[in-house]
Amino acid sequence: MSTVIKVENLSKQYRLGNVGTGSLAHDLNRTWHRVRGKEDPYLKIGEANDRSVKGSSEYVWALQDINFEVKQGEVLGIIGRNGAGKSTLLKILSRTTTPTTGSIKIKGRVASLLEVGTGFHPELTGRENIFLNGAILGMTRHEIKSKFDEIVDFAGVERYIDTPVKRYSSGMYVRLAFGVAAHLEPEILIVDEVLAVGDAEFQKKALGKMKDVSTKDGRTVLFVSHNMSAIKNLCTKGTVLSSGGLTFLGDVSDAIAAYQNHYEKRDIGTTFRKECITDNDMELLEAEIFDNAGKVKSEYSISEDICLRVLINCKNRIPNLYGYITVKNMHDEVYIESDTYDFLPNVLDNMNIGINEYKLQINKYVLPVGKYKVYFNFTSHFANRFNIENPGDILSFQITDMETRRGFNRKSYTSQLLKWEIYNAK
Numbered sequence: 001m002s003t004v005i006k007v008e009n010l011s012k013q014y015r016l017g018n019v020g021t022g023s024l025a026h027d028l029n030r031t032w033h034r035v036r037g038k039e040d041p042y043l044k045i046g047e048a049n050d051r052s053v054k055g056s057s058e059y060v061w062a063l064q065d066i067n068f069e070v071k072q073g074e075v076l077g078i079i080g081r082n083g084a085g086k087s088t089l090l091k092i093l094s095r096t097t098t099p100t101t102g103s104i105k106i107k108g109r110v111a112s113l114l115e116v117g118t119g120f121h122p123e124l125t126g127r128e129n130i131f132l133n134g135a136i137l138g139m140t141r142h143e144i145k146s147k148f149d150e151i152v153d154f155a156g157v158e159r160y161i162d163t164p165v166k167r168y169s170s171g172m173y174v175r176l177a178f179g180v181a182a183h184l185e186p187e188i189l190i191v192d193e194v195l196a197v198g199d200a201e202f203q204k205k206a207l208g209k210m211k212d213v214s215t216k217d218g219r220t221v222l223f224v225s226h227n228m229s230a231i232k233n234l235c236t237k238g239t240v241l242s243s244g245g246l247t248f249l250g251d252v253s254d255a256i257a258a259y260q261n262h263y264e265k266r267d268i269g270t271t272f273r274k275e276c277i278t279d280n281d282m283e284l285l286e287a288e289i290f291d292n293a294g295k296v297k298s299e300y301s302i303s304e305d306i307c308l309r310v311l312i313n314c315k316n317r318i319p320n321l322y323g324y325i326t327v328k329n330m331h332d333e334v335y336i337e338s339d340t341y342d343f344l345p346n347v348l349d350n351m352n353i354g355i356n357e358y359k360l361q362i363n364k365y366v367l368p369v370g371k372y373k374v375y376f377n378f379t380s381h382f383a384n385r386f387n388i389e390n391p392g393d394i395l396s397f398q399i400t401d402m403e404t405r406r407g408f409n410r411k412s413y414t415s416q417l418l419k420w421e422i423y424n425a426k
Contacts, residue, residue: 005070010102012063062088075214075221077235079259084241108187122166133180155179190222272394283389286311306362321348326375338418360418371398
């Protein structure tokens, strides 16, 4: 198989809080060195991108010295904790941003889905956006029309296809965006965590489509997800990123094992409290898990309801903000997946400035005996305008007793709705 993506010595540096170097003096200094044929002086400074600690430098390396190749027809899973550099890497491969140093060589057309509605114009209808995206990919109108019905059928938005996409729900947005990206025959398909926006049925459908794209059509897929089960089932190779560096590249099962053995070794329990407050527009400050009596504990019986409390600090109003709760077992198999968009009006949309407190409940007789982790994720249609923190797996608990109930034989996840109830807002 021929090589379709080749990344050599790829690095990306950012200056915190500013665009570019952020000052005229730094710009002049860089220009002066470039004119003299010397190395950029700011490439010699900077720290690894560890978001959990306060550094001493205003420069950070989101990526540093990344090297890998992807062959035609391969499905590469990109794994790493939040802040590891996954999204930065995909943005560079999608040519939405440029590297600081190094080079990338890509053979073929690239379609990317990096956030909800990537490449969509909100004022245009679904129909118009399909043709717009196809034209951007270099397809003729005839080619796009031949795929049009298939895209609409896959997305399930036929009734709203002539409605401006700004009126679509987040689920409709991502269904249509993924349908366009997958069906307009790019040689390379790049998909970020955005598929988590869809419901269980759509995620299964999307993963199946990506598998068909690679195995039947021989196209290449790059896939970022925190769902290790999806990574394992879909991908043929895996790479692990940590603090901007490439720490593993090889067989997908070995990549998952490397990630879980070395990068998930952190204590998560019944209570989470953020140690360092950041400048993010929205961040999760506290979370805890407790029973109906208000007692914080780690062990529950099948016949008990399980309650979650989250404390969110909102510094700016974020339109269309919604949150996801995922409950996974210790093998990263998903048992419950729910988001605030299931409730209208959306309880997180334009939340109050300041501290907001919410309660959620996992009903009894939903989870079988076992150990579980709770994953939190937040996003918005306008995520590119705001700094929204996604804490990941921060709580754990276990179901211990062997009580059984007629008809209780759960082996796969449920779309049970976890209702977000407002505790108070200060």
